[in-house]
Amino acid sequence: MAKPFVPEIREIVNTPLLQIENLNVSFPTQTGEVAAVRDLSFSIAEAGTLGLVGESGSGKSATALAIMRLLPPQARLSGRIRFSDEDLPSLPEDSMRRIRGARISMIFQEPMTALNPVMRVGDQVAEAILAHFSLSRQDAWRRTVEALGEVAIPDPEQRARDYPHQLSGGQRQRVMIAMALVNHPQLLIADEPTTALDVTIQAQILDLLSSVREKYRLAMLFISHDLGVVSRVADQVAVMYAGEIVEMGGVERIFSSPAHAYTHGLIGAIPTLRTSRSEPLATVEKQNRRANPIPLTQVAPGHWARVAKAPQA
Numbered sequence: 001m002a003k004p005f006v007p008e009i010r011e012i013v014n015t016p017l018l019q020i021e022n023l024n025v026s027f028p029t030q031t032g033e034v035a036a037v038r039d040l041s042f043s044i045a046e047a048g049t050l051g052l053v054g055e056s057g058s059g060k061s062a063t064a065l066a067i068m069r070l071l072p073p074q075a076r077l078s079g080r081i082r083f084s085d086e087d088l089p090s091l092p093e094d095s096m097r098r099i100r101g102a103r104i105s106m107i108f109q110e111p112m113t114a115l116n117p118v119m120r121v122g123d124q125v126a127e128a129i130l131a132h133f134s135l136s137r138q139d140a141w142r143r144t145v146e147a148l149g150e151v152a153i154p155d156p157e158q159r160a161r162d163y164p165h166q167l168s169g170g171q172r173q174r175v176m177i178a179m180a181l182v183n184h185p186q187l188l189i190a191d192e193p194t195t196a197l198d199v200t201i202q203a204q205i206l207d208l209l210s211s212v213r214e215k216y217r218l219a220m221l222f223i224s225h226d227l228g229v230v231s232r233v234a235d236q237v238a239v240m241y242a243g244e245i246v247e248m249g250g251v252e253r254i255f256s257s258p259a260h261a262y263t264h265g266l267i268g269a270i271p272t273l274r275t276s277r278s279e280p281l282a283t284v285e286k287q288n289r290r291a292n293p294i295p296l297t298q299v300a301p302g303h304w305a306r307v308a309k310a311p312q313a
């Protein structure tokens, strides 16, 4: 049997902070095993950003939850997830708890359900600090107000005393970002952080993520179904389809020379100022998953795709 493909990590990044090799995640269901993630390999450098893009059900959240070790207990997982010097799947739960929310934090896909509706937002951020550091409540509160200020929430002292319903959707998302960043993680996983927001607020949140990323030299796994959104924050892009990465490379390269038909479709589906409003938007054609999947092959330096024959670069 052919050796499973693992991209030459060093060609993408110098120092991988996160390195995933041959990750498989599946869920046993009444109708059989659902393979959510298949043989997935990628890495993220310190301070690097990988955008994970793909349609609904392609396995993006399952990948994120596998890294955080927050998959439901019935999920089956195999493969390696190395973060710094740790192999996350084999860490004891108390060591994982020390990493989660401190060295790796996550902004979850549903911002409305991720905040506790009956707790002041400041107390929720302070809890995130106190879960990892032995500070006085007063110091944790001070740090909370500072963190809310860092994500540009106006009048943070006052807003910290608000309950989630008193804040706008954009402000709630800023609170989520503050909570994720308050312990200065090395890696932030943002799962569709702007999907629930309108376009103007979405742009502000993307700008905020870009600026905190630079300020804290934060590595980021940015998940979205929208390649246009991903291209605004990520330097590397991995395109997922039916649990597999079908194409991966630098963001400019992916846009200028997409190799996989599915990536072509995603690019075609991004509306631009020149898109005619009288025509329906392009949709991405379903791909047939073959019994013997095509392996990822290098089509140009730092650019891989599951294509039968590498096109001329």
Ligand SMILES: Nc1ncnc2c1ncn2[C@@H]1O[C@H](COP(=O)(O)OP(=O)(O)OP(=O)(O)O)[C@@H](O)[C@H]1O
Pocket (backbone or CB within 6 Å): 027, 028, 029, 034, 035, 036, 054, 055, 056, 057, 058, 059, 060, 061, 062, 063, 072, 109, 225
């Ligand atoms: N707890 C579960 N039990 C069974 N199947 C699951 C479970 N969670 C996810 N799946 C399945 O795994 C696959 C991948 O789901 P995942 O949530 O990772 O997709 P996604 O790419 O994040 O989609 P979306 O864009 O809708 O968030 C889907 O087929 C989904 O139905």
Ligand SMILES: [Mg+2]
Pocket (backbone or CB within 6 Å): 060, 061, 062, 109, 191
């Ligand atoms: Mg998801």
